[in-house]
Amino acid sequence: MENSQDPNFKELYTIPSHSRWFSWDDIHEVERYSLKEFFDASSITRTPKIYKEYRDFIISKYREDPNRRLTFSEVRKALVGDVSLIHKVFVFLESWNLINFNAVEREDDDDYVGGEDKWNVRVEEGAPYGVKVVANPNSLKPVLPPPVSVSGGGNGGIVSPLASFKDRYGELVKKKLVCGNCKGNCDLGCYEYIKDRNYVICLECFKSENYGENKSAGDFKFIDCTLSNGNLESAWSEAETLLLLDSVLKYGDDWEVVAQHVQTKTKLDCISKLIQLPFGELMFGAGNSKPRLWDTSDSVSSVKQVNLDSSESPEISKTVKAPISDVSNENEQDENAEDVATPQKRLCTVRVSDASNSLMKQVSGLSMMVGPHITSSASEAAVAALCYENLCPREIFEVNDDGSHKSGLSQNERQRASPAKDSDMEGRYESDIQDTSSTNAIPVALRMRAATATALGAAAARAKLLADQEDRVLEHQVATIVEMQVKKLQRKMRSIEDLELIMENEHVRKQELADSLLSKRVNVLKKIFSAGISRWGDCAPVTTHAPAVP
Amino acid sequence: MKSHSAWSGSKNPVKFRMPTGENLVPIRLDIEIDGQRFRDAFTWNPSDPDSEVVVFAKRTARDLKLPPAFVTQIAQSIQSQLGDFRSYEGQDMYTGEKIVPIKVDLRVNNTLIKDQFFWDLNNFESDPEEFARTFCKDLGIDDPEVGPAIAFAIREQLYEIAIQNVSSARESRISKKGRRGFEHSLPSKAGGTGLDLMKLYGFRSSVVRKRKEWDVYEPIVDKLSNEEVSALEAKEERNAQ
Numbered sequence: 001m002e003n004s005q006d007p008n009f010k011e012l013y014t015i016p017s018h019s020r021w022f023s024w025d026d027i028h029e030v031e032r033y034s035l036k037e038f039f040d041a042s043s044i045t046r047t048p049k050i051y052k053e054y055r056d057f058i059i060s061k062y063r064e065d066p067n068r069r070l071t072f073s074e075v076r077k078a079l080v081g082d083v084s085l086i087h088k089v090f091v092f093l094e095s096w097n098l099i100n101f102n103a104v105e106r107e108d109d110d111d112y113v114g115g116e117d118k119w120n121v122r123v124e125e126g127a128p129y130g131v132k133v134v135a136n137p138n139s140l141k142p143v144l145p146p147p148v149s150v151s152g153g154g155n156g157g158i159v160s161p162l163a164s165f166k167d168r169y170g171e172l173v174k175k176k177l178v179c180g181n182c183k184g185n186c187d188l189g190c191y192e193y194i195k196d197r198n199y200v201i202c203l204e205c206f207k208s209e210n211y212g213e214n215k216s217a218g219d220f221k222f223i224d225c226t227l228s229n230g231n232l233e234s235a236w237s238e239a240e241t242l243l244l245l246d247s248v249l250k251y252g253d254d255w256e257v258v259a260q261h262v263q264t265k266t267k268l269d270c271i272s273k274l275i276q277l278p279f280g281e282l283m284f285g286a287g288n289s290k291p292r293l294w295d296t297s298d299s300v301s302s303v304k305q306v307n308l309d310s311s312e313s314p315e316i317s318k319t320v321k322a323p324i325s326d327v328s329n330e331n332e333q334d335e336n337a338e339d340v341a342t343p344q345k346r347l348c349t350v351r352v353s354d355a356s357n358s359l360m361k362q363v364s365g366l367s368m369m370v371g372p373h374i375t376s377s378a379s380e381a382a383v384a385a386l387c388y389e390n391l392c393p394r395e396i397f398e399v400n401d402d403g404s405h406k407s408g409l410s411q412n413e414r415q416r417a418s419p420a421k422d423s424d425m426e427g428r429y430e431s432d433i434q435d436t437s438s439t440n441a442i443p444v445a446l447r448m449r450a451a452t453a454t455a456l457g458a459a460a461a462r463a464k465l466l467a468d469q470e471d472r473v474l475e476h477q478v479a480t481i482v483e484m485q486v487k488k489l490q491r492k493m494r495s496i497e498d499l500e501l502i503m504e505n506e507h508v509r510k511q512e513l514a515d516s517l518l519s520k521r522v523n524v525l526k527k528i529f530s531a532g533i534s535r536w537g538d539c540a541p542v543t544t545h546a547p548a549v550p
Numbered sequence: 551m552k553s554h555s556a557w558s559g560s561k562n563p564v565k566f567r568m569p570t571g572e573n574l575v576p577i578r579l580d581i582e583i584d585g586q587r588f589r590d591a592f593t594w595n596p597s598d599p600d601s602e603v604v605v606f607a608k609r610t611a612r613d614l615k616l617p618p619a620f621v622t623q624i625a626q627s628i629q630s631q632l633g634d635f636r637s638y639e640g641q642d643m644y645t646g647e648k649i650v651p652i653k654v655d656l657r658v659n660n661t662l663i664k665d666q667f668f669w670d671l672n673n674f675e676s677d678p679e680e681f682a683r684t685f686c687k688d689l690g691i692d693d694p695e696v697g698p699a700i701a702f703a704i705r706e707q708l709y710e711i712a713i714q715n716v717s718s719a720r721e722s723r724i725s726k727k728g729r730r731g732f733e734h735s736l737p738s739k740a741g742g743t744g745l746d747l748m749k750l751y752g753f754r755s756s757v758v759r760k761r762k763e764w765d766v767y768e769p770i771v772d773k774l775s776n777e778e779v780s781a782l783e784a785k786e787e788r789n790a791q
Contacts, residue, residue, distance in 0.1 A: 045649055045670070053757045071688035077768040080757045082649055082670030083681060 013063055019096045027052060034092050037085065045081060054079055054089045062099035069103035236265070236273055244270055245277075249444045278364050363455070379451065566638045566716050569708055571675045573597075575635045576705040581623045588620060591702045594628065596635055603628045635709075643715040648672060652707050654769075658699045660779055661691060662772035669704070671711065678704035689771050 021028045027048055032039050038051040057079060062070040072090045079086050093099045182205055236244075240262055247261035248270075259267040367375040567573050574593035581588045590610075607624035610616070648671040655664050665685075669676065682700040685691075759767065774782070 043672070050757050057758050072684050073688035073769055076667060077764050078759050078761075080759055081668055082673060082676075083667045084673055084676045085670060087681070087684065 011063070013066060013101075015101055016097045019098055022096070022098055024056065030096075031055075031092075035089065037088075046085070050081070051089065054081070054086060055093065058090060058093055059098055066102045069100050240264060241273070241277075244273060245448075246444060248274060278368075382454070564643060566641050566643045566712065567674075568705070569671045569674055569676065569712060570705065571677045574705065575632060576702055576709055577628055577631050578706070579624060579627050581620060581627065583617065583619050583623065586616070588614070588616060588624075591699070591706075593702065593705060594632065596632060596639075600629065600632075603632070638713060638716050641716050643712060648711075648715075650707075650711055652704055654700055654703050656699055656703055657774075657779075657782065658696045659693055660774050660776070661693050661696050662774055663696065663700065663769070664772075665700075665769040666767050669708065671708070671715075678702075678708075685769065689769060691771060 015022065021030055031051070035051060037043075038046045038048055041047075058070070058075050061075055061078075072087055075090060076083050076086050090099075182202065243262045244258065244265070247258045251257045251261070255267045255271060258270050259265065262270060265273070367378075370378075568575070573596065575596050577592055577594045579588065579590040604621075604625050607621045607628065610624060611618065611621045649668050650671055651666060652669045653666050657663070678701040679697070681704065682697040685700055686697045691697075
């Protein structure tokens with residue numbers, strides 16, 4: 001085991017957060033309070049040292065195997081002392097989850113059956129024998145348990161607790177529906193027998209009235225297999241998605257071709273998958289609508305350029321917004337409006353999403369709100385803006401643009417000439433495809449990658465801006481703090497100076513007091529002298545006079 | 551002072567009672583009439599009125615379909631044991647610092663139990679029944695008769711020791727009157743059932759036992775087959791006679 005070899009190896013044991021007071025080296029208040037007997041010095045058999053030994057031993061023993069539930073009987077054999085007391089410690093540790101935290105749970109003491117028996121649980125469904133479930137206490141009408149409907153998919157519907165894998169996921173498994181009658185495949189549609197959901201007959205059999213024994217027309221329900229089958233094909237692998245995107249970019253709206261390209265999925269699947277993709281709508285326009293908006297009139301494009309230049313900051317959301325409103329405005333005024341139609345007018349009231357959301361979210365939100373044509377043109381515009389700074393993407397994108405310019409122009413000329421008719425659309429479509437495919441010098445993948453890189457770069461730049469701002473705010477805060485500290489210190493200095501002044505005054509007064517005392521003393525001494533009382537130091541001169549006095 | 555604590559630490563004498571949370575008397579019955587043997591062991595609450603004894607005896611005989619002669623014998627036995635208990639009740643007992651070893655060695659139906667552990671006589675809230683419950687739960691014993699049997703065995707031994715303490719208190723009082731300077735430490739080691747506390751709890755020693763001693767204090771539970779049970783029973787009969 002690596003544990004013993006690595007001296008730095010430390011085991012991690014989980015204990016709940018309410019037990020974080022525990023520490024090996026210490027005895028906490030909680031312990032002192034809960035197990036008072038050890039701490040009131042009432043007996044030589046109950047001391048803190050003994051408590052600590054009990055506790056450490058029990059916890060260590062548990063941690064030898066944290067997955068196994070430690071029982072009291074295991075520890076008490078190794079500990080000297082009153083078993084009731086040791087039991088109390090054990091229960092205390094267990095209630096704080098310092099032991100048996102990860103261990104297998106056991107039933108309550110009251111329910112304890114014992115041995116292996118308690119693991120043999122019998123689950124019974126419905127009411128036990130001899131008991132009838134009725135709606136009201138006095139009625140006799142039995143209430144049947146709700147029919148357990150096993151639904152397709154993971155979590156939907158009521159699933160009985162004893163459902164097997166097949167029950168739950170059986171419907172997801174692609175099962176070929178076989179007609180109960182003629183044993184042929186029911187791919188397009190089938191008729192399901194109401195009373196027995198497993199019995200189906202195919203369309204032909206239903207038509208020819210071969211229902212099977214004892215069944216009549218009314219007993220069958222029509223089920224469209226294509227729809228239900230369609231739902232089964234919900235798993236899209238990455239390769240398939242890439243293929244899908246690829247083919248959509250190449251073939252645009254031609255779903256038959258796209259489906260052929262993505263061999264494993266049907267037409268409907270492709271469409272639905274594409275709609276689900278966050279930028280799927282972009283793809284719709286990728287093939288053909290790009291050229292329409294781009295060069296309708298010089299004024300429009302120049303306005304766009306101006307806007308883009310001014311907002312070169314990575315606020316792509318704003319750039320997205322600007323062209324939209326501009327374009328929509330232009331289109332309102334311009335009577336030669338392309339058939340990028342009425343939805344545009346509503347877009348004047350585009351709401352800017354919360355600026356705190358991430359950039360990508362904003363972009364995706366906006367792209368979902370607006371029509372696909374707008375988004376594609378907007379992305380074009382953004383790319384163009386960034387192209388002005390970097391040469392590389394320009395190379396990638398510009399080649400294509402020229403090509404689409406041409407086709408776009410031709411397209412729009414035809415548009416202005418006559419209102420779009422389906423046949424015209426078709427015609428245009430074909431030529432468009434050919435045009436764009438011929439000018440697709442750069443592979444689709446590279447363009448996509450370049451676009452993603454641009455977006456990510458923009459996001460990164462914005463992040464840096466935010467970081468810088470954070471730094472500045474931080475500096476400002478630190479400066480404020482420093483200032484406050486300095487002010488504090490200054491106040492302190494001032495108060496100390498005041499104190500000093502007071503001390504000085506005191507000192508002066510004390511001096512004066514001392515002086516006055518001194519002078520008083522001097523006066524007293526003078527009086528003493530004048531009164532003739534000698535000081536013991538002055539005896540000599542006085543006594544010499546004494547004999548002279550008779 | 552220490553009202554919250556179940557333990558009384560001082561050497562002051564306490565009125566006699568079972569040193570457990572519930573003051574229950576262990577009663578053992580072993581009656582033989584006309585070749586029919588009735589054995590039982592249970593706990594009795596001494597504060598129950600005496601009339602209950604006869605009622606209990608009658609009910610037992612009826613439930614176990616014993617001949618009526620048993621009723622009086624049962625009642626008598628219970629009453630005499632209760633009387634013994636009550637005779638100690640008024641007196642003092644010294645508990646001192648007493649941790650006593652309790653040994654459990656019994657057979658209940660098919661289960662054989664052997665165990666050894668310590669019990670604090672000063673713990674007046676101790677609960678043998680709780681100990682027995684934990685015991686059965688930890689060792690996965692599903693025979694419901696084992697728990698009460700263990701609790702009873704513990705109570706019996708505690709009772710014995712409590713009686714000894716009372717007797718020793720009586721002894722020391724008598725000898726005190728006769729002699730001065732009688733040592734008070736005697737009660738704490740009366741009958742030699744107390745542990746040498748200093749050795750066990752002193753500074754140098756640890757309350758954690760050495761591993762080789764773990765087996766001694768480990769509970770041993772054996773499940774016997776029916777043949778073994780009958781063999782054992784036969785042996786017991788022979789020993790009794």
